[in-house]
Amino acid sequence: MNISMNPNSELNQSIVNVPNLVQVPDPLMKQAYQFQEAMMMYTCAIREIKTKLEVLNDELSVRNSRNPIEMVKSRVKKPISIVEKLQRRGLSVSLESMMENLDDVAGIRVICSFLDDIYAVADMLARQDDVHIIAIKDYIRHPKKNGYRSYHMIVEIPVFFSDQKKWMRAEVQIRTIAMDFWASLDHQLKYKKEVEEYSQEISEELRECADVIAQTDERMLGIRKRIEDHGIAVSK
Numbered sequence: 114m115n116i117s118m119n120p121n122s123e124l125n126q127s128i129v130n131v132p133n134l135v136q137v138p139d140p141l142m143k144q145a146y147q148f149q150e151a152m153m154m155y156t157c158a159i160r161e162i163k164t165k166l167e168v169l170n171d172e173l174s175v176r177n178s179r180n181p182i183e184m185v186k187s188r189v190k191k192p193i194s195i196v197e198k199l200q201r202r203g204l205s206v207s208l209e210s211m212m213e214n215l216d217d218v219a220g221i222r223v224i225c226s227f228l229d230d231i232y233a234v235a236d237m238l239a240r241q242d243d244v245h246i247i248a249i250k251d252y253i254r255h256p257k258k259n260g261y262r263s264y265h266m267i268v269e270i271p272v273f274f275s276d277q278k279k280w281m282r283a284e285v286q287i288r289t290i291a292m293d294f295w296a297s298l299d300h301q302l303k304y305k306k307e308v309e310e311y312s313q314e315i316s317e318e319l320r321e322c323a324d325v326i327a328q329t330d331e332r333m334l335g336i337r338k339r340i341e342d343h344g345i346a347v348s349k
Contacts, residue, residue: 124219138192144208151208152189155219157272158281159187162221165244165270181230183290186222190215195259211283216267219283224293226336228253231264238266238285245269247282253292259316260323261296263288273313291326295319 163185170182190198195218199206204214211218231253247267256262257301264287266344269280289295299319 138196138206149191149228151212152192154272154274154279155189155283157274158219158270158283159189159221161166161270161272161281162268162283162285165238165241165325166223166234168220169234172271173233179226181225181227181234182223183219183226184224186224188220190218190220216282217284219281221283221285222293223285223287225287226287227337231289235264235266235285235287238268243271245280253288256323256327258320259299260320261299262292262323262327263296288296291330295323295326 155228166182166185170180174180183213183278195211195215196206198215199210202214204210223234225234235249238244245268247269248265253262253264266285266287267282268285269282271278272281302315
């Protein structure tokens, strides 16, 4: 029998990806190094939150034989979008202003299978003692006028660097697959100049689609619960 004596034979190799340096917008050029450092910190904050979500998903997949999280998407806001948002709010364009006033520079989107998964994941994240909840907006129970539905959390978490612990803020959006599908298409259609003359008609139709999708989410949750009531585990 051939037995490997290499102590590293069972280790999986992986590459740690270092975030690329972002382009510094002109209004922040005097703070170029500090701006790039801040973008790196926001990227690290996203990693921390994604790790927490992955751990929760792994735990629940063992406990319930089902993964509540389908997918996690993330992004750090583009520099030009940061500048435009500060200007739109009438705020000074500076590093300090960005970090103090913008809650969504780091953004994470969690795509769940069912409606109750959204609240379960949000509750478990909120109960972690190193997660500070800054604000919650429940657009599922209280949809926006255009039909948009999602659960938003503004959180702060500690990120440990070589010389300091930094509390970083991020926005976490939690929604179902259907909600994400609707929001993605709505976002695309908003920027089609060709549909401006039909905007009212299209807005009404999109709102109707949002209502149909919400009803579908409710029905799918009901079907899952009926299956579970018969002692059949819903797994994937």
